[in-house]
Amino acid sequence: MENQIKTLKAHLALNVKDVTRSIDFYQRMLGLEPSKVRTGYAKFDVANPPLNLTLNEMPFDGKGALSHLGIQVASSDDVNAMKSRWQSQGLVPREEMQTTCCYALQDKAWVNDPDGNEWEVFVVLQDNLSEETQNAAEKTCCVPTFVGIDGKEKEVATACC
Template sequence: MKRFHVHVAVDDLNANIRFYSAVFGAGPSVLKPDYAKWMMEDPRINFAISQRGAKAGLDHLGLQVDTDEELKALRSQVAAAEISRHEQPDASCCYARSDKYWITDPQGIAWETYHTLGEAEIYGADSATKAGEAAACCAPPSKTVKAEDRKAVAKCC
């Protein structure tokens, strides 16, 4: 089953934890010095915030799945749309290990599809250890969306 994912970069983590805890009627299920996450069932969403020096606002969107089979199906859908994509198997990011698959929509918003494999002790171990990868752990390599990619999206949607 899929869970919608939203990640927002914030300037003041504590103020945002208070705000979103009031909005969601519950405190975060994961709380770190620079990160908080709410895993909710109604609505089924993985909502995360982080204070990591990124510009405040929407960081990325995504779909979290429960199985490798669901992730493979999402990968196939993206491949059929001929959209630029980036694969990150066994990535360590946001205090979790996940198999990830990134795309960027025509507006430049990063979308991640992923299956969580377990916990990680460091927020972004991949960004610190893998040279040449994305500067931040929760983002695909920055790319300009090509005109042909926009056309492919327009055809499919």
């Protein structure tokens, strides 16, 4: 099969009410320290099973704890290959290239499932950016415009990975 995409790990972003309390819980649950901690944010790189778990402090506002789902890949070419695959299947991807998100420089593409769950495919180009760099970036990091499977814009999300 051509255009093989090497998946690195799944990505799960959870909205949490208290990131400090959640860090403590996930450290105990997973048996490891977070790989990145910033104000209102933490990331755990889990080896087994391969998982990029991020915690984003924010009020739920009745929307639940799931922020979005993702698949981390090895390169920008893999992001583009997945985007092309989605387009060939009639999905309507949105791309964010060279975007600052999660204290990292990333290339990514997004699609929404029929219930509005957001999926991203992304590559980290540069990791561990400073809080100042992140804060200077748009406040809409990891906030794709919600687009239904029909391609029509619906609303704007309010999460950050």
